[in-house]
Amino acid sequence: xxxxxxxxxxxxxxxxxxxxxxxxxxxxxxxxxxxxxxxxxxxxxxxxxxxxxxxxxxxxxxxxxxxxxxxxxxxxxxxxxxxxxxxxxxxxxxxxxxxxxxxxxxxxxxxxxxxxxxxxxxxxxxxxxxxxxxxxxxxxxxxxxxxxxxxxxxxxxxxxxxxxxxxxxxxxxxxxxxxxxxxxxxxxxxxxxxxxxxxxxxxxxxxxxxxxxxxxxxxxxxxxxxxxxxxxxxxxxxxxxxxxxxxxxxxxxxxxxxxxxxxxxxxxxxxxxxxxxxxxxxxxxxxxxxxxxxxxxxxxxxxxxxxxxxxxxxxxxxxxxxxxxxxxxxxxxxxxxxxxxxxxxxxxxxxxxxxxxxxxxxxxxxxxxxxxxxxxxxxxxx
Amino acid sequence: xxxxxxxxxxxxxxxxxxxxxxxxxxxxxxxxxxxxxxxxxxxxxxxxxxxxxxxxxxxxxxxxxxxxxxxxxxxxxxxxxxxxxxxxxxxxxxxxxxxxxxxxxxxxxxxxxxxxxxxxxxxxxxxxxxxxxxxxxxxxxxxxxxxxxxxxxxxxxxxxxxxxxxxxxxxxxxxxxxxxxxxxxxxxxxxxxxxxxxxxxxxxxxxxxxxxxxxxxxxxxxxxxxxxxxxxxxxxxxxxxxxxxxxxxxxxxxxxxxxxxxxxxxxxxxxxxxxxxxxxxxxxxxxxxxxxxxxxxxxxxxxxxxxxxxxxxxxxxxxxxxxxxxxxxxxxxxxxxxxxxxxxxxxxxxxxxxxxxxxxxxxxxxxxxxxxxxxxxxxxxxxxxxxxxxxxxxxxxxxxxxxxx
Numbered sequence: 001x002x003x004x005x006x007x008x009x010x011x012x013x014x015x016x017x018x019x020x021x022x023x024x025x026x027x028x029x030x031x032x033x034x035x036x037x038x039x040x041x042x043x044x045x046x047x048x049x050x051x052x053x054x055x056x057x058x059x060x061x062x063x064x065x066x067x068x069x070x071x072x073x074x075x076x077x078x079x080x081x082x083x084x085x086x087x088x089x090x091x092x093x094x095x096x097x098x099x100x101x102x103x104x105x106x107x108x109x110x111x112x113x114x115x116x117x118x119x120x121x122x123x124x125x126x127x128x129x130x131x132x133x134x135x136x137x138x139x140x141x142x143x144x145x146x147x148x149x150x151x152x153x154x155x156x157x158x159x160x161x162x163x164x165x166x167x168x169x170x171x172x173x174x175x176x177x178x179x180x181x182x183x184x185x186x187x188x189x190x191x192x193x194x195x196x197x198x199x200x201x202x203x204x205x206x207x208x209x210x211x212x213x214x215x216x217x218x219x220x221x222x223x224x225x226x227x228x229x230x231x232x233x234x235x236x237x238x239x240x241x242x243x244x245x246x247x248x249x250x251x252x253x254x255x256x257x258x259x260x261x262x263x264x265x266x267x268x269x270x271x272x273x274x275x276x277x278x279x280x281x282x283x284x285x286x287x288x289x290x291x292x293x294x295x296x297x298x299x300x301x302x303x304x305x306x307x308x309x310x311x312x313x314x315x316x317x318x319x320x321x322x323x324x325x326x327x328x329x330x331x332x333x334x335x336x337x338x339x340x341x342x343x344x345x346x347x348x349x350x351x352x353x354x355x356x357x358x359x360x361x362x363x364x365x366x367x368x369x370x371x372x373x374x375x376x377x378x379x380x381x382x
Numbered sequence: 383x384x385x386x387x388x389x390x391x392x393x394x395x396x397x398x399x400x401x402x403x404x405x406x407x408x409x410x411x412x413x414x415x416x417x418x419x420x421x422x423x424x425x426x427x428x429x430x431x432x433x434x435x436x437x438x439x440x441x442x443x444x445x446x447x448x449x450x451x452x453x454x455x456x457x458x459x460x461x462x463x464x465x466x467x468x469x470x471x472x473x474x475x476x477x478x479x480x481x482x483x484x485x486x487x488x489x490x491x492x493x494x495x496x497x498x499x500x501x502x503x504x505x506x507x508x509x510x511x512x513x514x515x516x517x518x519x520x521x522x523x524x525x526x527x528x529x530x531x532x533x534x535x536x537x538x539x540x541x542x543x544x545x546x547x548x549x550x551x552x553x554x555x556x557x558x559x560x561x562x563x564x565x566x567x568x569x570x571x572x573x574x575x576x577x578x579x580x581x582x583x584x585x586x587x588x589x590x591x592x593x594x595x596x597x598x599x600x601x602x603x604x605x606x607x608x609x610x611x612x613x614x615x616x617x618x619x620x621x622x623x624x625x626x627x628x629x630x631x632x633x634x635x636x637x638x639x640x641x642x643x644x645x646x647x648x649x650x651x652x653x654x655x656x657x658x659x660x661x662x663x664x665x666x667x668x669x670x671x672x673x674x675x676x677x678x679x680x681x682x683x684x685x686x687x688x689x690x691x692x693x694x695x696x697x698x699x700x701x702x703x704x705x706x707x708x709x710x711x712x713x714x715x716x717x718x719x720x721x722x723x724x725x726x727x728x729x730x731x732x733x734x735x736x737x738x739x740x741x742x743x744x745x746x747x748x749x750x751x752x753x754x755x756x757x758x759x760x761x762x763x764x765x766x767x768x769x770x771x772x773x774x775x776x777x778x779x780x781x782x783x784x785x786x787x
Contacts, residue, residue, distance in 0.1 A: 019786045039600065040779050047783045247787045 002317040002362045007149050007353035016249045031238045041240045048247035054297045055254050057189050060211050064230050065243050069177040069199030071102035076195045079220030080141045080171045081108050088138030090169045094126050095338035096148050114302035120338050124153035130164055141171045146188050147178035150322045150335035151284045152295025161192030181253040182292045183261035188367040194218045205249035241282045260356035264293040274367045279332035299348035303377050309352045317368040320351045385441040387461035390432040393455035400413050409453040409555035416447045417616040418496040450614045452581050454550030463539040470541050471513045481545035486525035487634040494536040503600030507760040554583030556616045561585045565668040568605045568725045570697050573715040574706050578697035579667045580615045591626040611715050613771045623765040629756045630730050636750040643677055644744050647661035647686040655690045665693045672699050676735040685739040
């Protein structure tokens with residue numbers, strides 16, 4: 001089996017599952033309980049928080065645990081809207097955000113907030129000048145993703161941060177769900193970035209775990225009201241085992257990051273160079289420094305993406321059309337639409353997404369399978 | 383730069399006349415204790431300074447320990463060079479390149495105890511000064527208050543060069559002032575008071591009251607961990623846990639509410655005095671600060687102090703809370719102190735304790751309980767531990783958890 005759908009989800013590592021199992025059995029107490037079992041569970045949560053903070057170059061009190069990327073995005077955006085609605089009702093985001101951001105913005109629009117959606121160019125990048133022009137006195141939030149999940153473009157987070165230095169009251173949120181272990185830490189840890197969203201299952205931890213970074217001094221309203229966990233910011237009994245597993249997975253993922261990024265880049269380039277020799281292949285992702293090392297989105301003109309995905313499945317190779325979330329509901333890709341890709345071509349899009357475990361050997365097998373599938377479809381079209 | 387020795391200068395000791403010898407003996411004993419796990423060091427005490435030969439040990443961790451030994455005024459890491467002027471010049475330049483930024487002022491200061499060395503003090507100052515200004519034209523020689531001082535010591539065995547002087551912890555060597563019992567609660571104030579006692583040379587033993595099951599293991603462990611935080615200043619500290627449950631229950635049952643706190647404190651003080659007498663401690667230290675809480679009004683202090691004639695020293699008595707907190711942060715006990723575990727002072731705290739208790743009433747209410755019997759019971763169940771630097775009590779799972787992460 002070749003798994004090339006890592007932007008959809010990653011396979012949990014055995015050692016991470018081992019940590020989950022051990023913590024779930026031996027540290028099962030409620031971290032809020034006063035007795036020894038509670039203390040021990042609380043120690044696990046706090047030690048995990050410290051480890052994650054250290055890996056993210058943050059302070060432990062700036063890390064809050066969530067159930068994943070969708071919650072993190074919802075929380076930061078709605079939490080900012082609630083906390084800052086007295087100061088303004090204007091938010092800025094992009095046309096290529098993950099639905100967790102886009103749909104949250106739509107909900108806010110229904111509540112009377114105004115949202116500016118920044119367009120992207122043909123390559124999938126927003127313009128910093130557009131952003132500057134969109135800022136108003138009543139702007140309370142700028143939310144821009146770090147790495148686009150459909151084509152892999154790395155948005156100019158540091159440059160946006162520089163612009164926002166002049167607007168210190170605006171919250172700057174970066175959805176960094178696709179950015180872990182992809183060599184973009186310096187960008188997302190730009191000092192002007194106030195909030196970051198992360199999801200555990202994108203780096204070999206488990207579904208249902210995630211965390212946000214919230215810069216010390218920045219405040220958002222809680223979405224989850226209740227027992228006052230996470231310093232009253234996010235109520236709900238802590239997922240002790242999931243949190244510990246996530247801390248471990250993050251450490252393993254960021255270990256030797258440069259080397260892993262280089263390897264993914266090499267595999268990606270190898271595949272891209274090969275498939276672009278075929279006449280009817282179109283690449284949406286570029287082999288360039290401003291693209292993430294793990295996402296390669298392409299199309300075989302005239303063949304629906306869904307069909308190609310199933311053809312590869314027949315070869316025991318797994319990938320997605322574009323984002324896994326939208327592929328089942330049959331929505332067309334919003335990023336490709338925003339890039340002004342004609343609908344006929346967008347329908348043909350497929351996404352290969354790598355992680356550090358993929359090998360050059362797998363790339364070679366993929367290439368052979370690609371040749372077979374391509375030739376087959378040419379015949380059918382013939 | 384690989385340093386060859388650290389020169390330690392004594393502080394206030396110089397003024398202590400006849401006691402000098404025993405003070406220096408004690409200080410060097412404390413230095414040896416603080417550095418006991420560095421195997422390759424040679425410590426050579428002298429009349430006015432101590433030389434610690436590193437023999438290849440890195441200087442940083444050694445200096446880190448030294449910075450917590452009371453009685454040291456300052457110390458300087460230095461490099462030993464054989465008596466060859468070319469080599470001395472080379473090392474002097476290296477040291478200056480490390481210590482002196484572009485354009486700063488400097489001075490060479492030579493001491494020559496080996497009078498057989500051909501260059502005298504002035505000759506050495508000139509030779510090195512000339513060489514350095516030639517190699518580093520940006521440097522400016524300045525005799526009064528230069529930015530960087532290059533110290534040169536011509537000794538029999540070698541020539542020692544140094545540019546850095548680090549301020550020591552000051553105070554007096556722990557132990558030179560005698561032994562005392564320190565009442566340690568677990569709050570912010572008492573660790574600071576303990577630190578200040580150590581700083582004046584007092585060797586302390588911690589006396590901590592605990593009341594299971596009303597207080598948790600964590601409250602006891604927190605007090606122990608606070609003690610561990612203070613051990614680097616002295617080597618090790620004896621921790622005496624006094625079981626206080628029965629006494630508190632008796633007081634609660636038999637004494638009017640307004641006097642609960644006062645009688646409790648009187649019992650604590652009595653017990654501390656008894657422990658001090660038994661163990662040869664001359665004085666009691668505590669962390670009381672005038673007016674901070676009901677038990678620390680002058681009237682309360684008088685009513686509580688009534689049970690003993692042993693001197694009580696209160697190092698933080700006149701400090702503001704903010705000053706105490708600043709000090710606690712400096713010695714790294716603050717974060718621990720504010721951890722929310724109930725201690726035995728808070729669990730039986732009455733809603734409205736008397737802030738102006740009367741001595742006669744206190745004495746009268748106390749007749750309602752069996753003072754002697756309760757004391758005997760507590761004293762025969764003391765738990766005594768010796769606590770050493772680096773010991774952890776609160777998060778004993780830390781290593782197990784680290785393994786999982």
